[in-house]
Amino acid sequence: MLSIPWENLYFNVVFEDGFAVRSFFSEIPAFKTEYIQFKEQLEDYFSGKKVELDIPAKLNVSPFVRRVLEEVSKIPYGKTATYSDIAQKLKTSPRAVGQAVKRNPVPVIIPCHRVVAKNGLGGYTTSVLNPKVSLKIKEKLLSLEGSGISF
DNA sequence: TACACGACCTGCG
């Protein structure tokens, strides 16, 4: 487990057998951070260094969601893709993609914040926080990566 | 099986 401070929040990750299984944002640190392998990598990321996160995750999701998240993982640091881009690659619909990324158990580690709507930002519902705050997080993650998005 | 519901998109007025 670990909790890393960022902005006025904390980013928390749950590990099992060396795999990330769940991550979320919270106002209060959810865990007492023990030493783990990926702490420094994440701290670098949140401090604004351009690091491609490389953290193994164990996903307990449907085959379809897995395929979508697989595509999402390919979006490079600082870039974005639209829901319909991904839909086209997987021969499905943008809405189905939206549902799939919504079920991403490990936000940030699988960069679902890089998936945006064609006209706008799209949504973001990870964490225990309310939707408005969540969306703010998405925006800040994108600007942290310097995606050059202005809304 | 059936149905309602999206972190969407497109076309029409």
Added chain:
DNA sequence: CGCAGGTCGTGTA
């Protein structure tokens, strides 16, 4: 602008 209609995987019953 607004809005209907299309889309397709999921959860629930």
